[in-house]
Amino acid sequence: MSTLTSGGAVAPGTEAPAYPTDRGGCPFRQPAGLAEFRDRAPVARATFASGREGWLATGHAEVRAILRDPRFSVRIPGSLHESADVVKHLPGRGSLLWQDGEEHDSDRRLLAREFTVRRMNLLRPNIQRIVDEHIDRMLAARAPVDLVKMFAVPVPSAVISDLFGVPEDVREDFQSGAEAMMALNTDPEALAAAGMRVSMIVYQVIQRKRAEPGDDLISGLLALPDPEGVLTDEFLVTMASTLLIAAHDTTACMIGLGTALLLDNPDQLALLRERPDLVPGAVEEMLRYLSIAQRGAERVAVEDVEIAGVTIKAGDQVAVHIPGANLDPAISEGAEDFDVTRRPTPHVAFGFGSHQCIGQQLARIELQVVFETLLRRLPGLALAKPIDQIPFRDEMVFYGVHELPVTF
Template sequence: MTIGRLDANAVISEFPATRPDSCPFDPDRAYAELRANDPVSLVRCPAGMDAWLVSRYQDIREVLSDQRLSSRAAGSDHMLPSYEEHDPIPGFITQLDGEEHARLRRLLVGEFTVRRMEALRPYIQRITDEHIDAMLAGTGADLVRDFALPIPSMVICEMLGVPYADHEMFQLASEVLMSFDATDADRAEADHRLESYLGALIGQRLIEPRDDLLSRLIARGNGTDRPLAVGELATLAKLVLVAGHDSTANMIALSMLLLLENPDRTAALRADPSLIDAAVEELLRYLSVIQFGLIRYATEDVTVGDVEVKSGEWIIAATPSGNRDESMFPDPDALDFDRRGRRHLAFGFGAHACIGQQLARIEMRIALSTLLRRIPDLRLATPPKESDFKRNNIVYGLQKMRVTW
């Protein structure tokens, strides 16, 4: 691993991680200049390593699909000041490569097909309506706590077989794991708490299987020549639980803030509900909540753009920059529901593309369209500039969002 400068004489900039005060929905403005003048540039990361920052859409797609580039520090460990290289953790699917990654993905992929996700639609609609009913019983709400966070949490609990009654514990642990401001001790404790909790559930399913994802993963693993160990399955389940609710919750709340700040776009959605599919894709592109991109490690010499990257060097695929690339998305800083395409990089690309993306899409479509339909006079209770954004989290979003109607 290369820690420190790749070239002692190179000019190395700090990793761009500052959103403009004038528009908290935009990525660091340095990306536009980098795309134009230095699309594969050296940056110094908070974790201490220097890396090649890739800012153009096409180059990013090539980086994320190149099997010579390892995901050993994925997703955004370049932002963690205490990061140290370690051996791959069994079950940590996002940081595994080759057959180890493919083996776990094969066990999961059948659970997240479009057909299975569509079958969840009535359940998602019901709990969405129930949460809106509860909100309407009062005169205001925190849209994060009362709506955006519980809906995907309940869905992923239903799928996994995790009791939703324990949601406060796993949501708090997830928040610690997602924050780069948390101490190493707090992160280790949260990680241990989640894996111990899931390990106990897995132990129960080994004795008494149920109709849930945990039980089916055990059965599928036992049907292969390498059954899943309890620790391996607990790590895999932890990633599914955390990723399965956190990113979507942040997207729902942040999307509503953006829509309320763009009344013409909101009016268009209310006037023509069929726009919701295109609107969700555009919101995913525009917001790019995996805000610091995805890191890769070169296991061989590779060429990225016009740059020769040596084996042992780091590369960061700046997906928020790719989603604002003018060559792919004309007028990229405009929120345009007429783009009608899924070419964005919000779910990554290649072998490690987000396995739960179809679920996230359905949850967003139902949550946003139902909220706009049922509370037509929804408005912010506090000015947007007073919003508490998650500026130093893996996933960008809001800590809270007070609304009224």
Template sequence: MQSLPITREHPFDPPATLMRLAGEGPLHPLSFPDGHVGWLVTRMATARAVLSDARFSARQELRHMPYPHPLGQESMTPAIPGWFIRMDPPRHTRYRRLLTGQFTVRRINQLIPRIEQITEERLDAMARAGSPADLVHDFALPIPSLVICELLGVPYADREEFQHTTATALKLDADRDDVIAALMSLNDFFVRLVAAKRDNPADDLLSGLVQSGELDDEELRAIGMLLLVAGHETTANMLALGSWTLLRHPGQLAALRANPGLIDNTVEELLRYLSIIQFGAQRAALEDVWLDGTLIKAGQTLVVSIPAANRDESRFGEPDTLDLTRETAGHLGFGHGVHQCLGQQLARVEMRVGYTALFRRFPELRLVVPDEEVPLRTDMAIYGVHRLPVAF
């Protein structure tokens, strides 16, 4: 019985075993660490079908973890109020409705000048500090952290606290007690912050949610935690890993420099090609379902492999090739269905602004260590790099 393939042979590619399975078909029996037997989904059409079908649930208490997790079976408990990504409609719908207006294309476009300013300030600081630099610490992590802090109303001065606790909570081989302590610390951080917003509301998302009167403090804390974690971890890793990818594909980078209008395509292709949600999305069957001629039994967990689906050769020609001119519509970098990433427009803008400014400002940017010495985030739920030493 196959367990979830997690060992990467190349930093930019999914595990070879995963791609071999994808070549054999869309569904594969999957062995879980707790003994559960479910299914691995490896083709685009099947992945989209599962993610858009209400018979497959996102509820946390129903889904088995496909990889060893520090909290083990403790992770299979109902999601706390406000943690809407682990809920089904109508509970999910209520929370999402309250937030949707904050992440529209129009609202995000209004933020572009500030995102550009933040980006230029970080590049200024890099230039002043001089070469070499760590692109994660000096560029990729601060930009989305600053942006989400300003959007939520989180003091950026507290970034050391929330970045450390977030990293611990997402680390797959962390000690159980350390993960619990990190989650409690993050919760306490938002206890103080929600109380401060009640006493002194400002023009930010969290203050607006407090003043709406539709959420209690427990819900406000959970939503704040979720948006803060998702709002900086995912984009930070795309900025760093995407920059490395472009440096290692000089022909593609040259094409982007020659034609800056390719930046939108570049962002979408990097999202497809890298697929940083490396272990996919989990769903639990609420009833017996026939899927691609296979009977999925009620209670079984399906792992929808985002990396495999985004390399599906029936959907994307030569999927293992980075091609910034490719038509990428339909990729699963932001998921699919009712749980498609709420902040995807913000992430797109941050990447578009970030890549453009970085390679314009530092045209001689280069890696200063061999590829094999770059520490990969294979130990984290969100893939990327821990550090990226560069010179300019």
């Protein structure tokens, strides 16, 4: 029997309690036992899927504190969720996800020039066009249709591909490679092959842009002054692959899962149909409530850090539980409930601190356009199967639905 002390340490002679993963029969609820874990100790020892112990942060304040503290590094030796036999090959420059300190800040400033709020807002008409075109295709098809296949996946893929200037003829191949890389159960050799395929596609796109620049993000980066020689092919391939994969998969998950959530909550759906002005706030509520990064983020302490009454020693690994933080009652009353009228909370769905998602404004705009348009143009949208027959993405890095049969 596992026992935690009030400070989150483990009582002598016991193992740390297991990292919570079982959703208890409701696909939209966060893992059973999560609230008890957080209430007992917002930072505590836990046993992860790898069988190894580490620290688990589930409190909102504690998660934010860890994510903004430079004494925690993203360059972990291996994931607590994976076997110790899995060697972590961290990419070089270009992947903001695995960089610390000044190198990370310098590279992020470079990319931030292309992700300004103004530029993201200028993309809204193109996003609206893409959304309308895919709804037209759904309407032309014979219902029921799979909303994931016909809408949730191709819409964000087209948006991010347009932004990066990825040609139409390679988008399908890129998408299949990206999906393979997001599976938690992909064979290591298949994973490496998918990564190589994605990198080669991106490399070829970069060479096209060097020869024929356009009005896209890669061309914009290639046009920047680069006195230190940072913008190498390796840097650009790593950067573009990371952002393309993350942007298309996360937003696709949010569209599919968010739609399923609304259709399973008819009172909330009716509110949004009556008051489309609630859509921006509803998007924030979906981001908070669904928290699709189901494994959260991991860090390793580079020196001793005291937080929430415990000492995390240098070399200790920490997993921050994004769903736990977003459901912490400290940030909003009734946090365990889904409420489209809730005032936006300081959720951490996009992370926090220096590593928070650089594309979050694009994601927000895209989700706002998607849900406003779906509700307006498909007033009869409904599930074609009971929710307990929908296959959910439990085995993927980002939670969502594999398919969502709908009628309209």
